[in-house]
Amino acid sequence: MAKAASRNNTSSIQMIQKGLACGFPIMVGYLPIAITYGVLAKQSGMSVSELTLMSVMVFAGASQFMGANMIAVGTGTIEIIIATFVLNFRHFVMSLSFMNRLRGIDLKWKLPLSMGLTDETFAVASLHTKEAKMEKGAWFYTVIILAAYLSWVIGSFIGGMLGEIIPDKLSQSMGIALYAMFIGLLIPSVKKELKVGGIAIIAMLIHALCVQVGMSTGWAIVLGTILGGMSGIVLLRGEET
Amino acid sequence: MILLIIIGMSLVTMLPRMIPAFIVDKLQFRDWVNRWLNAIPYAALGALIFPGIMTVRPDQPHIGLLGGLVAIVLAFLGVNIILVVMAAIATVYVLT
Incomplete structure (x- = not known):
């Protein structure tokens, strides 16, 4: 009995350590962007508690930047909410994919995990699929998401408190951080399996095409993801799924 | 007023994230749907980059x-x- 308990303990501690290691790059990537959001939101007239509350309750970077901007220029409440829905709808598709991977895990874990799904947590978590089948695997995903969440909320608060302290040139250069992280996540998978690079490129082209015909970024990403993912129906045939 | 905006943004962001947690337990997907969903991370990364x-x-x-x-x-x-x-x-x- 005692033996079994200690074995379980070790495995959840191992999962937590593993989750921290995988979540660390997101923390590092989020912090400067969250600070920038805090600075920007403060300038757009939100109080520190409001802009931090937005990070606590929404936890979606791009839409928070957009929301702060729209508040600054005095856009109507309903318009801001609709724009947020459109921009974040991609998370529905991502969540469907992620939750399908987590079938073995209890709803009481899955529900909070789904709430913490962002582009970055989804990308990192869903490139680590074997933990979903391991005992205590839920800890792994929970730690990744908690690390990212805390970094985002604390960074927003710091940005709101500090105001304009980061030189413009540096904060603009930070804009590439998350893109570089996405690349850093994608390339190792492509090295392992060239086909997934094909799926990514098809999704890129669909996104670019949708923008060309005048679609908003939000819908273009949704279509790029859904239709690009469809190429996997053919390309991943015979793969172990 | 800003509080109302934050609550609204939270609802329209969180509900689409949460709904799949409930529906995957109720559904069994065919193989091709699983392959599609398994390709979503790579497609999403592409579309985001x-x-x-x-x-x-x-x-x-x-x-x-x-x-x-x-x-x-x-x-x-x-x-x-x-x-x-x-x-x-x-x-x-x-x-x-």
Whole structure:
């Protein structure tokens, strides 16, 4: 009995350590962007508690930047909410994919995990699929998401408190951080399996095409993801799924 | 008023994230649907990277692309992801 308990303990501690290691790059990537959001939101007239509350309750970077901007220029409440829905709808598709991977895990874990799904947590978590089948695997995903969440909320608060302290040139250069992280996540998978690079490129082209015909970024990403993912129906045939 | 905006933004963001947690337990997907869903991470990464990366400096799209190129090369060489991110930031910083 005692033996079994200690074995379980070790495995959840191992999962937590593993989750921290995988979540660390997101923390590092989020912090400067969250600070920038805090600075920007403060300038757009939100109080520190409001802009931090937005990070606590929404936890979606791009839409928070957009929301702060729209508040600054005095856009109507309903318009801001609709724009947020459109921009974040991609998370529905991502969540469907992620939750399908987590079938073995209890709803009481899955529900909070789904709430913490962002582009970055989804990308990192869903490139680590074997933990979903391991005992205590839920800890792994929970730690990744908690690390990212805390970094985002604390960074927003710091940005709101500090105001304009980061030189413009540096904060603009930070804009590439998350893109570089996405690349850093994608390339190792492509090295392992060239086909997934094909799926990514098809999704890129669909996104670019949708923008060309005048679609908003939000819908273009949704279509790029859904239709690009469809190429996997053919390309991943015979793969172990 | 801002509080109302925050609550609204939270609802329309959180509900689409949460709904799949409930529906996957109720459904069994056919193989092709599973393959589709398993391809979503790669498709999402692709759609998130491009063309958005060109807006890092909206007036100079090549700067984002060059930063991305540096990231691709380093990631391909197996460099740690944190260093990949830092090198891309440095590239954009130097070029602007």
